[in-house]
């Protein structure tokens with residue numbers, strides 16, 4: 282991982298250049314290990330998280346890196362370890378719990394749990410929320426003009442999830458963003474932007490760069506790099522035994538040709554979103570028979586694939602559109618069987634494979650709850666099921682995140 286090494290080197294260089302600790306005589310250093318958090322390290326050395334973060338010039342305590350050297354303040358001067366002062370946030374009219382959680386780099390479930398909120402839709406303006414952990418928005422003071430704030434839905438994110446970014450500028454500019462070498466799909470009015478990018482389910486775990494570039498009207502440019510830590514998703518392994526007689530569909534040329542056909546569609550980006558709020562399940566009986574991200578071996582061969590969608594059982598059950606969009610493919614495919622693909626805008630697509638029958642046509646506009654077709658067993662299957670897949674560009678992402686969270 283070239284990028285990872287480069288980042289570690291540049292980060293250590295930055296610490297050497299600017300680290301406050303060089304002049305200290307009797308200091309201790311600690312090398313960050315896998316699984317460490319700043320609060321664990323602080324506890325170990327009996328210093329506060331706030332002090333440790335400040336001592337090492339860390340703008341965001343959630344972003345520490347394996348191998349990073351931290352200077353530990355002299356124990357005699359260290360203040361007694363106390364819980365970091367609890368941060369609070371007063372809910373404003375129009376806020377959603379998801380937006381608030383995103384602003385503080387938290388998952389919505391964590392914020393809800395910390396405040397005893399059972400239903401994320403039932404929050405009121407004026408209500409005061411406790412912000413748990415050492416989570417915080419990225420310090421706006423450290424950003425170059427015209428960047429005013431950058432926040433991410435998660436700064437440590439599991440493989441396969443959708444990352445949401447929010448950027449505020451103090452002066453109108455054209456914003457673009459890249460995660461590694463892929464564009465972030467952005468929407469904004471020149472000052473306030475949000476965007477989405479998928480984390481590949483098989484991404485190597487480690488540190489990745491998210492680069493924001495603002496092009497100002499006078500032709501000047503400004504850029505900010507934010508690091509994102511990709512963590513291992515909770516994915517198991519399964520062996521797939523396809524229906525006898527259909528093994529020919531595992532032929533690599535058949536698989537590649539179909540993938541190429543779909544990639545041509547996934548490369549097209551409709552520059553506005555058509556969905557509104559959280560997605561609904563595409564089936565009434567939403568019991569999952571195979572989860573997204575599971576590592577797969579076909580017919581006992583090597584584990585060389587992963588499950589790019591979420592499966593539901595129920596032969597013959599109706600399949601409904603989970604959100605608004607336009608049908609961009611409705612035809613019989615070799616591997617995916619009777620397939621429908623919906624464009625939701627902003628690079629987001631959802632696919633419905635192995636249907637017994639589809640009732641929609643290309644170009645048809647769908648509202649949430651509109652009938653798409655029926656669960657079947659066409660194509661490369663082990664038995665009847667709906668395979669529901671969501672793509673951001675060509676990257677498959679966990680569909681259930683789109684049901685659980687309101688994005689953006």
Ligand SMILES: [Zn+2]
Nearest residue numbers: 590591592668
């Ligand atoms: Zn599936």
